Amino acid sequence: MMRTLALTKQSHRYVFRYNEGSECEVLEAVAALASDPTSGFDWVDAASLSFQITCEQATSCLKAMTPERRSA
Template identity: 55%
Template sequence: MTSRRCLTLEKDGHHFVFRYCDGREVDLLATFVAMAADPDSEFDWFDAAVLSYQIGQQASEELDPVG
């Protein structure tokens, strides 16, 4: 069964919530890129980098649960 994940970001009164399924991380990264590239979006490249890092951390913890 595929598990669902959630990432959230609060910034300057905006609340971003990203829900995705395991294995769809690449699609989520593409969403970050599209949002950061949009000049009308409050979501910027730093936000994309922070959330991308969090995805990597989650994956790393799953591969090495002992730490």
């Protein structure tokens, strides 16, 4: 499944599109961008996107662990 991670900051929009299961690679790209002092993207931005990924992963995990409810 294709996922999209986005952050708007001032006049910039940062968009990361990735396949489910590629979260580590996205986090590495986010960290590299935050490390670049010319990017305008800082560690607070990186933390925000990291949090979004974590929340999405937690939601997916909970859905996988929750049995489907069947109507009687």
